Amino acid sequence: MKLKIAVLFGGKSTEHEISIISAIQAIQSMDHEKYEIIPVYMTKNNDYYVGEEVDQIEAYKNIPELLKKSTQVIWVKDGEKVSLMRYPMKKFGNNVMNEVDMAFPIVHGTNVEDGTLTGFLATLGLPVVGCDVLSSAVGMNKYVMKTVLKDNDISVLDCKCYTWKDYEDVDALISRIEAAFPYPVIVKPLNLGSSIGIKKASDRAQLTEALDLAFEFARKILVEPAISQLKEINCAVLGDYEGAQASECEEPVNSDEILSYEDKYIGGAKGGAKGAKAGGSKGMTSLKRKLPADISADVRDEIRKMAVDAFLCLGCSGVARIDFMIDEANGKVYLNEINTIPGSLSFYLWEPLGMKYPELLENLIQLTLKADRENHKVVYSFDTNVLAGVSLGGSKGSKIK
Numbered sequence: 287m288k289l290k291i292a293v294l295f296g297g298k299s300t301e302h303e304i305s306i307i308s309a310i311q312a313i314q315s316m317d318h319e320k321y322e323i324i325p326v327y328m329t330k331n332n333d334y335y336v337g338e339e340v341d342q343i344e345a346y347k348n349i350p351e352l353l354k355k356s357t358q359v360i361w362v363k364d365g366e367k368v369s370l371m372r373y374p375m376k377k378f379g380n381n382v383m384n385e386v387d388m389a390f391p392i393v394h395g396t397n398v399e400d401g402t403l404t405g406f407l408a409t410l411g412l413p414v415v416g417c418d419v420l421s422s423a424v425g426m427n428k429y430v431m432k433t434v435l436k437d438n439d440i441s442v443l444d445c446k447c448y449t450w451k452d453y454e455d456v457d458a459l460i461s462r463i464e465a466a467f468p469y470p471v472i473v474k475p476l477n478l479g480s481s482i483g484i485k486k487a488s489d490r491a492q493l494t495e496a497l498d499l500a501f502e503f504a505r506k507i508l509v510e511p512a513i514s515q516l517k518e519i520n521c522a523v524l525g526d527y528e529g530a531q532a533s534e535c536e537e538p539v540n541s542d543e544i545l546s547y548e549d550k551y552i553g554g555a556k557g558g559a560k561g562a563k564a565g566g567s568k569g570m571t572s573l574k575r576k577l578p579a580d581i582s583a584d585v586r587d588e589i590r591k592m593a594v595d596a597f598l599c600l601g602c603s604g605v606a607r608i609d610f611m612i613d614e615a616n617g618k619v620y621l622n623e624i625n626t627i628p629g630s631l632s633f634y635l636w637e638p639l640g641m642k643y644p645e646l647l648e649n650l651i652q653l654t655l656k657a658d659r660e661n662h663k664v665v666y667s668f669d670t671n672v673l674a675g676v677s678l679g680g681s682k683g684s685k686i687k
Contacts, residue, residue, distance in 0.1 A: 288320065288321055288322040289320075289321050289322070289387050289388060289651075290321070290322045290324060290384065290385060290386050290387045290388070291316075291321050291322070291323055291324065291386075291387065291388045291389075291390050291651070292324045292325075292326050292370070292384075292386045292388070292389050292390065293309055293312065293313055293316075293323060293324065293325050293326065293390045293391075293392060294309075294326045294328060294334075294389060294390070294391045294392070294393060294403065294407075295308070295309030295310075295325075295326070295327060295328065295391075295392045295393055296309075296327050296328035296329060296330070296393070297328040297330070297332055297393050297395075297397060297398035297403065298328075298330050298331065298332050298397045298398070299330075299393065299394060299395035299396055299397050299398050299399070300395055300396070300478060300482050300503065301393075301394035301395035301399075301478075301482070302330055302395075303346075304394050304629055305392060305393045305394045305395075305398070306327075306343070306346055307343070307629075307630075308392050308394065308627075308629055308630050308631060309325070309392040310325075310341055310342075310343050311630055311631075311633075311643075312390075312392055312631060312643075312647060313325055313341050314341075315633075315643040315644050315647060316644070316647050317644060317647075317648065321651070323341075324336065324370070324384050324386065325340040325341040326340070326359070326370070327340045327352075327356070328393070328398070329349075329353070332397070333358055334358065334359045334360065334361070334370070335352075335353060335356040335357065335358055335359065336356060336357055336359055336370060336383055336384070337352075337355055337356030337357055338355070339352060339355055339356070340352070340356055357372055357383060358372075358373050359371060359372060359373055359383050360373045361410055363410050363411065366411070367385055368385065368386050368410045368411065368412055369382045369383075369384065369385050369386065370382070370383045370384050370385075370386060371383065386412060387412075387413075388412060388413045388414075388415065388651070388654060388655075389407045389412045389413070389414045389415065390414075390415040390416075390650075390651075390654075391403050391404060391407070391414065391415065391416060391627065392627060392631065393627060394625075394627060394629060395478060396426065396477050396478060396504075399422060399426060399625075399626060399627050400422055400423055400426035400427075400477060401417075401418075401419040401420070401421075401422035401423040401426070404416070404417070404418065404419050404422055405419045413654045413655065413657065413658035413661075414654065415604055415650050415651065415653075415654045416603060416604035416605075416626065416627055416650070416654075417601075417602050417603050417604060417606070417626040417627075418601070418603065420601060421600050421601040421602045421603070421626065422626050424600055424601075425600060425602070425606070425624045425625070425626040426477045426626070427476060427477055428445075428474070428476055428477065428508050428623055429445065429447040429476055429506070429508055431600070431623065431624060432445055434599065434600065435596055435599060435600075435621060438595075438599045440592060440595060440596050440599065440621055441592070441618070441619060441620050441621060442620055442621050442622075443510045443511060443513075443611075443620050443622075444467075444510065444511065445508050445509065445510040446462075446463065446466050446467075446508070446509050446510075447476065447506055447507070447508055448462075448463075448506065448507055448508075448509065449505060449506050449507075450501065450505050450506075453497065453501050456494060456497065459497065460490060460493055460494065460497075463493065463509050464490075466509070467509065467510070467511045468511070469487065469488050469489060469493075470486055470487060470488040470511075470512040470514070471486070471487050471493065471496075471509050471510065471511055471512055472484065472485075472486055472487075472509070472510050472511070472512045473485055473486075473487060473493070473496035473497060473499070473500045473507060473508070473509050474500060474507065474508050474510075475500050475503045475504035475506075475507055475508075476504050476506040476507055476508050477504055477506070478503055478504060482503060483499055483500045483502065483503040483504065484500070485499050485500070486512050513611055513613045513615075513620075514615070515613060515614040515615045516611055516612070516613070516614070517537065517581075517611070517612040517614055518537065518538050518540070518609065518610070518611055518612075518622075519535050519536070519537055519579050519581060519589055519609075519610045519611075519612060520535065520536045520537075520538065520607055520608070520609050520610070520632075520635070521533055521534075521535045521536075521589055521590055521593040521607070521608055521610065521635070522593075522605055522606065522607045522608070522628065522632035522635040522636065523593050523594055523596075523597040523602070523605070523606050523607075523608060524604070524605045524636070524646070524649060524650075525594075525597065525603070525653070526602075526603040526604075526653055526656070526657065527598065527601065527603070530594050530597050530598060530602075531594070532590035532591075532593050532594050533590075533632065533635035533636050533638075533639060534577065534578050534579075534635055534636070534638040534639055535578060535579040535581065535586055535589055535590065535635075536575045536576065536577040536578070536579055536634075536635060537575060537576040537577075537579035537580055537581070538574070538575050539574040539575060539576065540574075577634070577635070577638060578638060581612075585612070585617075585619065588619055589610050589619060592608075592610070592619065592621060593608040593610075593621075596608055596621055596624060597624075600624065602624070602626060603653060603657065604626075604627075604650050604653060604654075605628065605631055605632060605646065605650060606624055606625060606626050606627075606628060607624070607625045607628035607629075607632045607635070608621060608623075608624045608625075609621075609622040609623050609624075609625070610622055631643075631646065631647075631650075633646050
């Protein structure tokens with residue numbers, strides 16, 4: 287009997303469309319002879335849909351029409367079984383659309399990649415591909431991530447975190463930032479990816495604009511010094527707590543000082559998603575890049591080791607992409623951020639090392655099955671008679687006998 291794997295994508299996120307591309311790329315490369323793949327599309331309201339065209343990239347040119355052809359579902363746990371049930375349910379007939387053995391979230395950004403979706407799926411008792419709740423949440427929160435890495439001697443740029451409360455007095459906030467860092471600085475939302483809401487500021491006027499932009503997308507933002515002579519390098523890592531391996535390094539080629547959303551997903555994309563028939567963005571595969579990166583062997587080794595160290599330090603599992611910055615003025619390497627569910631799952635970074643996309647996906651599934659076996663050995667609950675001795679004691683509180 288085939289293992290039934292639900293691939294979830296979309297969701298309430300600014301990276302909704304990129305998630306669709308990443309997921310359909312993956313679905314087309316999965317072993318359909320070995321696994322039954324169940325594509326599950328999440329709308330921007332986080333409603334779930336299944337259907338014959340949900341895994342077709344062409345269908346997303348008209349999402350309202352796609353939803354009419356598809357079936358809304360909800361997750362139902364019945365004992366050890368987890369099912370996708372038709373919603374609203376019919377009074378007569380079978381409402382079970384499919385049973386699910388494993389969840390494979392291929393989602394990007396806030397509300398989905400930050401551990402929220404993983405946590406929900408975990409409460410159903412499903413094995414979930416990728417990072418757990420904690421590592422997902424830490425990876426998404428750039429300030430917490432940097433704090434953890436810095437405490438473990440992994441090189442990151444200094445930064446400051448500010449909130450909407452600070453933003454109420456913009457002049458005072460700008461003065462605090464100027465006291466902390468010289469210009470230029472980078473301003474970014476605390477918990478977004480895909481370069482959304484990021485802006486460089488070289489003076490007060492630009493800093494005001496950068497703060498306005500970042501606070502459109504998040505309640506908390508990060509400010510850090512900008513590297514003037516910047517080279518960006520990305521490296522993926524695959525594994526779990528027992529060990530991990532690094533991919534080849536790439537050097538993104540951006541059209542501006544900061545790698546933008548358009549650079550990553552739109553610029554230069556004339557074909558469809560890998561394996562797809564429609565035109566449009568190819569996701570992260572459309573990014574102009576030097577692969578392998580134009581760096582020395584020593585720097586390559588340094589970055590690949592730092593990537594694995596960070597992956598293990600943050601307790602990651604599955605595949606993650608870690609982005610680095612090199613200050614070419616002094617050769618210093620800084621870890622910039624981690625993407626716990628990277629665009630296109632960074633499959634293209636493994637191909638130069640001989641690992642094709644289907645093999646990467648199989649490794650991710652096997653890592654999840656391994657984690658599930660280990661989780662079954664852990665005691666999470668036990669019988670107790672505590673409740674037998676509880677007396678609420680009226681409105682003033684409880685009393686345990």
